[in-house]
Amino acid sequence: MCGIVGCAGSGDTVSNVLTGLENLEYRGYDSAGVALRNGSGIEICKRAGEISALQGTISQRLSSGSIAIGHTRWSTHGPPTDANAHPHTDCTGEVAVVHNGIIENHADLRTALEARGHEFTSDTDTEVVPHLLEEHLAAGRDLAGALRETLSVLDGSYALVVLADGEDALYAARRGSPLLLGVDDDRTFLASDAPAFLEYTDSVVVLEDGDVATVTADGYAVTDADGAPVERAVRSLDWTPEDARKEGYDHYMLKEIHEQPDAVRRAIRGRIDESTGEPTLAFPDGAFADVDRVQLVGCGTSYHAALYGAGLLAREGVDARAILASEYAETTPTLDDRTLVVGVTQSGETADTLGALRHASQRGARTLALTNVLGSTAARECDDALFIRAGPEIGVAASKTFSSQVVTLLLLAATVARDLTGDLSADSRAAVRALTALPDQLQAVIDDTDAGVIAERYARQEAYFFIGRGLAHPVALEGALKFKEISYEHAEGFPAGELKHGPLALVTAETPVFAVFSGRSDEKTLNNVQEVQARGAPVVAVTCEGNDAVLQQADEVLTVPDTHPDLVGVLSTVQLQLISYHVSDLLDRAIDKPRNLAKSVTVE
Numbered sequence: 001m002c003g004i005v006g007c008a009g010s011g012d013t014v015s016n017v018l019t020g021l022e023n024l025e026y027r028g029y030d031s032a033g034v035a036l037r038n039g040s041g042i043e044i045c046k047r048a049g050e051i052s053a054l055q056g057t058i059s060q061r062l063s064s065g066s067i068a069i070g071h072t073r074w075s076t077h078g079p080p081t082d083a084n085a086h087p088h089t090d091c092t093g094e095v096a097v098v099h100n101g102i103i104e105n106h107a108d109l110r111t112a113l114e115a116r117g118h119e120f121t122s123d124t125d126t127e128v129v130p131h132l133l134e135e136h137l138a139a140g141r142d143l144a145g146a147l148r149e150t151l152s153v154l155d156g157s158y159a160l161v162v163l164a165d166g167e168d169a170l171y172a173a174r175r176g177s178p179l180l181l182g183v184d185d186d187r188t189f190l191a192s193d194a195p196a197f198l199e200y201t202d203s204v205v206v207l208e209d210g211d212v213a214t215v216t217a218d219g220y221a222v223t224d225a226d227g228a229p230v231e232r233a234v235r236s237l238d239w240t241p242e243d244a245r246k247e248g249y250d251h252y253m254l255k256e257i258h259e260q261p262d263a264v265r266r267a268i269r270g271r272i273d274e275s276t277g278e279p280t281l282a283f284p285d286g287a288f289a290d291v292d293r294v295q296l297v298g299c300g301t302s303y304h305a306a307l308y309g310a311g312l313l314a315r316e317g318v319d320a321r322a323i324l325a326s327e328y329a330e331t332t333p334t335l336d337d338r339t340l341v342v343g344v345t346q347s348g349e350t351a352d353t354l355g356a357l358r359h360a361s362q363r364g365a366r367t368l369a370l371t372n373v374l375g376s377t378a379a380r381e382c383d384d385a386l387f388i389r390a391g392p393e394i395g396v397a398a399s400k401t402f403s404s405q406v407v408t409l410l411l412l413a414a415t416v417a418r419d420l421t422g423d424l425s426a427d428s429r430a431a432v433r434a435l436t437a438l439p440d441q442l443q444a445v446i447d448d449t450d451a452g453v454i455a456e457r458y459a460r461q462e463a464y465f466f467i468g469r470g471l472a473h474p475v476a477l478e479g480a481l482k483f484k485e486i487s488y489e490h491a492e493g494f495p496a497g498e499l500k501h502g503p504l505a506l507v508t509a510e511t512p513v514f515a516v517f518s519g520r521s522d523e524k525t526l527n528n529v530q531e532v533q534a535r536g537a538p539v540v541a542v543t544c545e546g547n548d549a550v551l552q553q554a555d556e557v558l559t560v561p562d563t564h565p566d567l568v569g570v571l572s573t574v575q576l577q578l579i580s581y582h583v584s585d586l587l588d589r590a591i592d593k594p595r596n597l598a599k600s601v602t603v604e
């Protein structure tokens, strides 16, 4: 995710800001920039690529200053280019702004600003902010007043820091995106994350939504949106910089599991019309009306999301199938210009998936990248791209990107089905509507889970099986993949009905079976549960609260809040992620970097 650092104070503030940006590198970024105020105005240096590329030019370009801001950008609006890197300025170059979050009404604001003569130099949503500030300053407002006027017209989320010519202070505001102050004797920091300044100070003030802060070398003042002073406590952090990067979690994977409510919130933000239950993805009306079939390709976790997506499409009557990317060319799928091939890939760089997409494209198919990384190869090479907005994932084991992929696929499936039939089925509409409650339900799973207790009970067994039917099948496969990759224990996933056709021979009292229930055809899966229980295997059911038949039959249960059957799998996956995590932790495995595995697999 994007990172913000600001510093007002003595010493070389540009170096402090650069160090802060380096300390935020773990969050992932694709471009970086710094602005400082010196005696003759604002100087800016920004680049696509790594901070080191910035450092190469910064010493020649920027003089030192006593007030500076910096940013690492994870692209959301516009590709990672020098022009799109932050800070962004107004037409006069007297104001520089860094921003985390998404300004949802940026398109309307930009149109109005351009009509009033403002010239934009980037594709970003952020750039409306300096131009709005410019107008209010020109109308005679001071900077604090101009900022308040500007904030009053912004929809969406932001952590904003403003540097202005002639000002000894930095101005900051927060709504929906974290922003902290770091308070030192002769300098004050602003940052999106404490590791940015922890090596200088451990005194932290956490800004709250609606806060506007003024920061100088001597301290800070916080007000509400109307300018009335508010008190925010100074806390002392006893974290090391490494602890802080993980925000107190023992592993990035656990942090990323806990980030799922926010990740899903971002994935659906602005993509649902809540009054009608219609998806509002940014495709023209009828964009998929001439699609005869959909093929979804991916590897590993992304393949499981693709299987889930194919299930959603198939239930809406669309001819859809998921194919492992590494097997795609061998399966000789039907390919023509009425075939939509969706490449599901977190990184957008997986060689097998890129190979499948290129194979499809060369044969005339239309391609769409469903990815987390703007500017990735898949996003650039495909005809269209749809971003899952999960933010950077550092743990090798995918967690939050799976849930973000599935909810984005649900919106895509509803869009394709609507374009093909001219309307959205009542069931699909209900599923889209149910998405809005999903972030809170994910939080409830995380808060109330018994996964830690169940993991203790079953941590040392011969093997582990995961079963599910329909949309619970990809969830079972994903549960087994997660389990084996981080625990190094033998785990397999099967369609529940397939057990009796072979795998049942492996089932004993030492092979716990995790049975995933989607809320559809549960009675059949219950039969399969009884089959394994008859062979002595303990069964851990993952099911909705209130599913009494399952709750009574299973030996252990991991429950999730009741929701539309299309979404139960997203909640169930979190329980299985937590089981894998806790078992692996008990076995003292290298959870964030499992042996033999890489985050991005760029060879076929």
Ligand code: M6R
Pocket: 299, 300, 301, 302, 303, 344, 345, 346, 347, 348, 349, 350, 353, 396, 397, 398, 399, 482, 485, 599, 600, 601
């Ligand atoms: O970046 P991609 O989504 O294309 O990666 C595909 C797989 O390598 C990936 O999903 C992998 O299976 C997971 N990291 C496993 O947790």
